[in-house]
Amino acid sequence: MKKIFFLLTASVAIISCSKVKDGEYLITGTATGIANGKTIILQGSDPVTNMTVALDTVKVENGKFEIKGKVAEPAFHTLILQDANAPIPFILETGEIAITIDKDSIHKSKISGTYNNEEFVKFQEDLNKTQKKLMDFQKNNTAKMQQAQQAQDTATINGLMKQYMEIQTEVQADTKKKYVTYAESHPKSFISALIVKGMSEDPTADAKKVESIYNSLDESVKNTTPAKAAKTKIGQAKLPAVGASAPPVGSAK
Numbered sequence: 262m263k264k265i266f267f268l269l270t271a272s273v274a275i276i277s278c279s280k281v282k283d284g285e286y287l288i289t290g291t292a293t294g295i296a297n298g299k300t301i302i303l304q305g306s307d308p309v310t311n312m313t314v315a316l317d318t319v320k321v322e323n324g325k326f327e328i329k330g331k332v333a334e335p336a337f338h339t340l341i342l343q344d345a346n347a348p349i350p351f352i353l354e355t356g357e358i359a360i361t362i363d364k365d366s367i368h369k370s371k372i373s374g375t376y377n378n379e380e381f382v383k384f385q386e387d388l389n390k391t392q393k394k395l396m397d398f399q400k401n402n403t404a405k406m407q408q409a410q411q412a413q414d415t416a417t418i419n420g421l422m423k424q425y426m427e428i429q430t431e432v433q434a435d436t437k438k439k440y441v442t443y444a445e446s447h448p449k450s451f452i453s454a455l456i457v458k459g460m461s462e463d464p465t466a467d468a469k470k471v472e473s474i475y476n477s478l479d480e481s482v483k484n485t486t487p488a489k490a491a492k493t494k495i496g497q498a499k500l501p502a503v504g505a506s507a508p509p510v511g512s513a514k
Contacts, residue, residue: 284333284355288340289374290326291361295342301326302341305353308486334485335377335451342367352377352451377451384443384452391439395432398425441470449479458487461494468498 281287290301303317316338319326332353339348340360347367351360356375363369372378402421409417444456457475460466472495475488482488 288328288358292321293324300343305338380450391435444474454485454488457491461491
């Protein structure tokens with residue numbers, strides 16, 4: 262009995278230590294080596310115009326920064342560090358989000374703390390492995406291509422282009438499979454909602470597969486904007502085409 266009481270007490274203590282309530286977010290940032298006073302802008306999309314807008318601006322102080330606010334649902338946002346050459350993408354959602362900025366390589370900045378952000382990181386790492394073959398080919402053959410272009414060696418240029426296109430086709434097919442596999446196996450992930458939305462907008466996608474994946478999503482994910490858009494597309498796909506003739510009366514049995 263004492264053990265049960267202790268566990269319950271510990272659980273309450275853990276919950277009470279949370280710095281955010283439902284519908285709120287807290288971004289705790291580490292910006293080691295970045296000068297005091299450098300600005301960091303939180304950017305998102307206007308829900309009406311879909312244009313990028315600044316939502317908040319803070320300054321780095323002693324290698325740290327913090328951004329608090331409210332959020333209705335998960336959505337991709339970016340952090341813009343003053344003088345940096347690239348944004349830091351992440352998913353803004355309820356919870357405590359930790360972002361460690363790599364000032365020398367912004368794309369290596371680390372994001373953690375919430376389920377969807379950790380899923381985003383793992384998903385991106387998996388995609389990078391798939392796309393590495395294409396990146397390696399580009400890296401290993403850039404100089405060769407430049408030399409061929411300078412020498413107007415069309416045979417070499419055409420050969421490299423052919424190899425590149427073959428690898429690109431392979432990588433695209435593998436990437437598409439990973440998207441589908443991920444969405445099928447992660448019904449609670451916001452990434453899955455984005456994937457289903459993309460599939461619903463692809464005329465070459467298997468309509469039954471798209472609907473099946475959508476139906477398997479957790480209700481919390483179905484309530485996100487991209488999942489709702491996918492639902493609309495799925496419904497539209499079931500409607501008869503404009504101008505299509507109705508089946509003859511009595512033909513269905």
